[in-house]
Amino acid sequence: MSFEFPLPDVGEGLTEADIVSWKVAVGDTVTVNQILVEIETAKSLVELPSPQAGEVGALLVEEGQTIEVGTPIIRFGGADSGSDNASASAPAAGETQTPAEGGGDAEGGATLVGYGAKAASSKRRPRKGAGVAAPAKPSQASAAPEAPSAPAAAATPVAAAATAPVENAAATAPATASSGKPLAKPPVRKLAKDLGLDLAAIVPTGSRGEVTRDDVKAAASGTGAAATAAAASGAGSAAASAGAGPSGELEERIPFKGVAKMMAKAMVESAFTMPHVTEFLDVDVTETMAFVRRLKSTKFLGEDIKVSPLLLVAKAVAWAVARNPRINSCLEGEEIVVKKYVNLGIAAATPRGLIVPNIKGAHAMGLTDLAQGIQDLTALARSGKTPPADQSGGTITITNVGVFGVDAGTPIINPGEAAILAFGQIRKKPWVVGDEIVPRDITTLSVSADHRVVDGEIISKFLADVGRGLEDPTLLLV
Template sequence: MSTQKFLLPDVGEGLTEAEIVSWRVAPGDTVEVDDVLVEIETAKSLVELPSPFSGTVGELLAGEGDTVEVGSAIITIADGAASAPAATAAPATVPEPEAPGGAVLVGYGSAGHVASRRRPVKAEARPAGTSAGVVAKPPIRKLARDLGVDLASVTPSGASGEVTRDDVVKHASQASVFRNIETPAWGEVREETIPVAAEESDAARPAASAPPVERAQPTESSDGREESIPVRGVRKAVASGMVRTAYSAPHVTVWTDVDASRTMELVKRLKSSPDFADVKVSPLLIMARAVIWAARRTPMVNAAWVDGDDGAQIRLHHYVNLGIAAATPRGLLVPNIKDAQDMSMRELARALQNLTTTAREGKSTPADQKGGTITITNIGVFGMDAGTPILNGGEAGIIALGTIRQKPWVVDGEVRPRWVTTVAGSFDHRVVDGDGMSRFVADVASILEEPALLLD
């Protein structure tokens, strides 16, 4: 009985290692050439590895979650008949035609790359309700999973019958805004930590508590042409925190324009409602609810990077202490609403009112500013459309709401005046990846566009 070892291939991305995500076979299974053995994750994508042998699965040499170097044996197949003649027990390196568009899908060996052996199939020949026969590159499959798109329902436009990125995005965009969205519950565990296998770096630590108010005393030059203002108190704490956060956390900002006309209609109705007669209602209330809702669907934005003795970790919060950046006579303060996820619309409106009133009166305490998990900065009150906010210390996300003003907007093919705003979000790229931050901002925008989604 002969046994073949399958070596982790070079998947054509210039990477040296990959993580075993899930095995699709178990010891004792019978496999044929091109049967998918395992799904691996590189730094950029998920890739399915087909078998170059037929035979019986012997031993899985790496476990799910293990990081394996390229060229290491990951599985043995007994009585394996190789898909191409091999001079040794290792898989033969036989270059094959590249996938449509010239991208190498799957390769192995050190002398060349091998593309996926799947043959193009016509869209009408695909089995209904399954993506098994769909021709699509691994990054496209991952995009479809992220967007919740069934590849079997997508009409391919590729030259060889493959599904393209545009096909997936177009299919996702055609879904109704009232699609059945399952929003996960917060759960009973308030926090968890996720170990980070990365090089040590400075943590985005919470800013120090603001010291007692100490009014700066300016000094003028002898000719009165200049003056120097001592940096003390809140201004000193803010400056220190901003520098620390800006240079310790890699910031990335994304933004999108939103038709917020229905948000403005909802605000108008709430203002006239007897239930909200004694509280202030503004678009910030809807924005706050949108951020809380979206954080449940993309939890990593409501997290923090923490450096510890055992290495870096990501601390994931299963609650929202919603920070609201407030410009006050003392300077910039970011008090937060504790456990905002448990509040009703009216309770949240009351909390926002109390928070802003207390901050403007200079009565926010250090406790009010500790423990925030994600922050909103309402730059729209200053007439600004958008910005690139800096993260509040110890948080992975901050959202900026721009001014809401009437602009021409295309609705059903016609240009109409609509209430339009811009939602921008800055994120710690160590914690949140591009798809996560984009999905989060898109979710916030979808609520401002259609607040009825909050009824979910």
């Protein structure tokens, strides 16, 4: 009997996800709640735990593939462990069963998708057979009858072809699985896809007749047997499109999906539905910088707490919101909703794109809790595993453009909010103090706000209060 596990909705009504990396392989024995795969949604990286214990019969989706929620991604059991093509086999009609109920661990911990806490790592048994074919498409896996195993003898001519002399490579057909696809591991397939290469045009040199990572790199750089075969067979255009390789490429094509695509959609929606107005203010933050240095040297907030000017900016925003509550609102239909709490968003640049997680209840936090919240939020964002719940429900946002050496900007408002504050870099500048010109630490603050919800007076008062709190940080402690 076999069971196919479909891609679940991991929260926030997301409809699709990318398969980033499999944590198990065909033939592995897994336990309940063991991590099966890492996926990327439009908001974050998520690890999916196993809903049941058993042996992995097939991986139904390749790494790098985008699939919809509900698509089967892995099959437990029901596979011939001695078949070279076990991962491409589909279940026979009527063999699908539902997972056993319960399945939670003794600790009862919950993961993001609600299956429970992580279990121990997989117990892997040795694989049998010559090689494993590429996973079948989800649509094939749900309807096609179980594919027959490829004869073991078929691997022999494949391996021989892979070791053929270079001059004869053009006449050698690349090795393929019974599904018609060349043999290659999912990471190799993804590499070829990213480089714009056709696996079928690359001569394999793997010990079992599979295309290796080196084969793909050789094809991309225009060297080796793979490139020779591609040119001779008329398929050299794919390799040529990659230019002279990573060091000599004239163009780079980045898939527009996941976090980047979702953020772009949100920014377009915000920019073209909200009438943005932006105001600027130069602020003397000399006292704030002195306060930050004192907190660092005394470790008053704790040994492991990192203190930065952003902490004081966050505290100043929460303080200014309390004095100007209308800035912390949004428009819902025919109503302006003024929120009595501050879920403070911090825009974070990550390797997978810009995200805006928020610190829940920032209005009620002291400096220690706020500093810990910023530190935890930043660490999680950099790991790419910020859960969707941490990215929803924000009420006002800070974007720290100063960390990139930028003085000021006109940021786009995060959807569902009415304002966003940009914090520029802090620089020594000549400043008038009394009747003298002296060097001071100066930064530029800018606020973009939804002019449907707030007018110029509210924006100006809010911005002035943030500046006042940074000029004299003792006000923030009252």
